[in-house]
Amino acid sequence: MTLRISVFLVLACLASAPAFCDDMDSSAVARGKYVEELSDCSACHTASPKEPFAGGMPLTTPIGPIYPTNITPDPQFGIGQYTLKDFRRALKDGVAKDGHYLYPAMPYPSYARLTDQDVSDLYAYLMKSVAPVHKPSGETKLPFPFNLRWGLAIWNALFMPGDEFRPSNKHDPEWNRGAYLVQSAAHCGSCHTPRDPAYQQKAYDETSADFLSGGYLEHWYAPDLRGDMAEGLGRWSEDDIVSFLKTGHAKDDAAFGNMRQMVENSGQYFSDTDLHAIAHYLKSLSARAEASYYGPPPDPSSEMKTILSGTGRPGAGLYLSSCASCHGMTGAGQGFKAPALAGNPTVLAENPGSIISILLQGDTTAATKTGPPPQTMPGFSRFTDAQIADVLNFIRNSWGNGAPMVSARTVADVRAKVKEDPKTPAAVSAARAQKRPAAPAR
Ligand code: HEC
Ligand code: HEC
Numbered sequence: 326m327t328l329r330i331s332v333f334l335v336l337a338c339l340a341s342a343p344a345f346c347d348d349m350d351s352s353a354v355a356r357g358k359y360v361e362e363l364s365d366c367s368a369c370h371t372a373s374p375k376e377p378f379a380g381g382m383p384l385t386t387p388i389g390p391i392y393p394t395n396i397t398p399d400p401q402f403g404i405g406q407y408t409l410k411d412f413r414r415a416l417k418d419g420v421a422k423d424g425h426y427l428y429p430a431m432p433y434p435s436y437a438r439l440t441d442q443d444v445s446d447l448y449a450y451l452m453k454s455v456a457p458v459h460k461p462s463g464e465t466k467l468p469f470p471f472n473l474r475w476g477l478a479i480w481n482a483l484f485m486p487g488d489e490f491r492p493s494n495k496h497d498p499e500w501n502r503g504a505y506l507v508q509s510a511a512h513c514g515s516c517h518t519p520r521d522p523a524y525q526q527k528a529y530d531e532t533s534a535d536f537l538s539g540g541y542l543e544h545w546y547a548p549d550l551r552g553d554m555a556e557g558l559g560r561w562s563e564d565d566i567v568s569f570l571k572t573g574h575a576k577d578d579a580a581f582g583n584m585r586q587m588v589e590n591s592g593q594y595f596s597d598t599d600l601h602a603i604a605h606y607l608k609s610l611s612a613r614a615e616a617s618y619y620g621p622p623p624d625p626s627s628e629m630k631t632i633l634s635g636t637g638r639p640g641a642g643l644y645l646s647s648c649a650s651c652h653g654m655t656g657a658g659q660g661f662k663a664p665a666l667a668g669n670p671t672v673l674a675e676n677p678g679s680i681i682s683i684l685l686q687g688d689t690t691a692a693t694k695t696g697p698p699p700q701t702m703p704g705f706s707r708f709t710d711a712q713i714a715d716v717l718n719f720i721r722n723s724w725g726n727g728a729p730m731v732s733a734r735t736v737a738d739v740r741a742k743v744k745e746d747p748k749t750p751a752a753v754s755a756a757r758a759q760k761r762p763a764a765p766a767r
């Protein structure tokens with residue numbers, strides 16, 4: 326249907342005045358800009374706000390750092406020589422113009438599900454409205470055997486999901502739009518779905534219960550987005566999900582780490598219709614067996630009094646002296662000023678990677694067009710590994726929270742990964758100062 330319309334438009338364009346073709350171009354560019362916002366190419370491909378898309382900061386992967394390349398229309402260092410066909414192949418098959426295979430740190434297994442219309446609009450946007458930057462990006466140098474890119478042909482043959490997005494006639498159009506966005510452009514699964522040892526996602530759509538069941542990438546753990554009651558979205562409404570993606574706040578929870586960046590760079594620009602479609606789709610995902618538990622106690626403040634009047638618990642003292650002023654005696658937080666820790670799915674997540682990272686580095690809540698003003702959580706890297714484990718075990722097992730214990734060793738592992746990561750909060754804050762031009766009308 327869309328294909329027929331575009332063929333018609335091209336023919337109409339060729340047969341009529343060039344002014345009409347210009348209009349067609351500019352609407353493709355505007356649509357392509359929105360596809361870029363949905364798919365967040367700039368999250369990886371932009372290191373400096375002054376040079377959008379000129380190449381990004383390296384991604385730390387299990388096999389070493391991988392640099393996102395320059396995708397401005399520069400003919401030498403960017404994608405200036407890419408035809409639409411070349412561009413489609415890079416995006417959907419993971420093969421660059423010169424034939425070399427891309428590492429799946431570039432989320433082509435998700436973009437493989439983009440419609441041809443979205444790919445060509447995105448191409449029009451990058452080629453026509455992004456300034457060429459005549460500069461090479463950082464060079465990826467991986468150790469043997471990972472430097473041999475032909476090995477990725479085998480990876481693709483084994484692990485590429487391969488199927489196009491097919492709407493399901495068992496569901497309504499809103500669900501289908503949500504499924505399309507989550508699986509393809511917005512590539513939520515590339516962070517939120519667990520990966521197998523060869524880095525492939527365990528699932529790419531709702532036909533598997535592993536899909537969006539929580540993933541660990543760099544030192545961030547992207548929690549379960551399925552219907553689970555403790556660490557999933559079982560207690561969230563569709564409106565909560567919409568608000569979180571748009572402003573970084575919902576249910577006294579706040580987006581942080583690379584989810585906060587996702588909200589600032591991408592989520593806040595989604596149309597309300599698309600946000601609702603995503604929430605509608607996520608709410609259809611079933612619950613799994615989970616390791617954590619949440620059952621609010623009848624009186625959390627008397628629980629705190631008992632803890633404090635008795636022999637105490639490891640971490641309780643640290644919590645009182647360093648955290649309670651913001652997060653409250655009963656972990657209830659202070660609305661947008663400091664998130665609640667009681668019942669917070671990320672605090673309850675089986676994998677504590679994200680909460681260890683924020684404790685070490687601190688973070689500032691999302692700066693968005695429609696959300697509340699940013700608030701900062703200080704970093705506590707001066708705490709020892711054992712102290713961080715204690716205070717986290719305390720918040721993970723108080724006020725009705727029940728989550729598996731965190732060991733000092735796990736904290737040490739995450740601390741080492743945080744140290745290696747060049748994307749420090751300071752570097753990221755510089756990049757977020759990037760002012761995007763106004764979003765296209767839609
Ligand atoms: C999660 C990070 C990430 C996101 C998001 C991402 N990319 Fe990439 N991309 C990479 C990395 C890393 C590479 C380099 C891979 C390699 O060297 O094998 C790459 C390579 C590419 C290339 C190959 C360029 C060349 O000639 O080497 C193109 C084209 C490209 N990306 C386009 C896009 C577009 C368009 C988007 C948004 C729809 C996008 N990327 C989103 C990480 C990302
Ligand atoms: C670059 C990686 C990344 C991408 C892409 C990403 N997320 Fe996240 N997400 C995270 C991390 C890490 C967290 C945990 C930190 C936090 O709670 O903010 C998170 C948290 C969340 C939360 C809060 C849930 C909770 O349990 O507290 C929601 C909801 C969410 N993501 C939805 C999405 C959706 C929907 C998409 C796709 C449209 C998406 N995310 C894409 C990394 C990502």
Ligand code: HEC
Pocket residue numbers: 578579580581582585643644647648649650651652662663664666669671672680683684688689690691700701702703705716717720
């Ligand atoms: C000055 C106020 C302040 C203090 C002190 C503080 N925090 Fe926070 N905390 C915040 C804010 C604000 C956020 C949200 C940060 C963001 O979203 O980027 C946050 C986020 C968190 C999160 C992530 C929760 C989520 O889903 O957003 C955890 C876990 C956390 N704090 C634990 C602690 C612990 C443990 C301490 C004490 C060692 C502490 N905080 C001290 C203000 C504070």
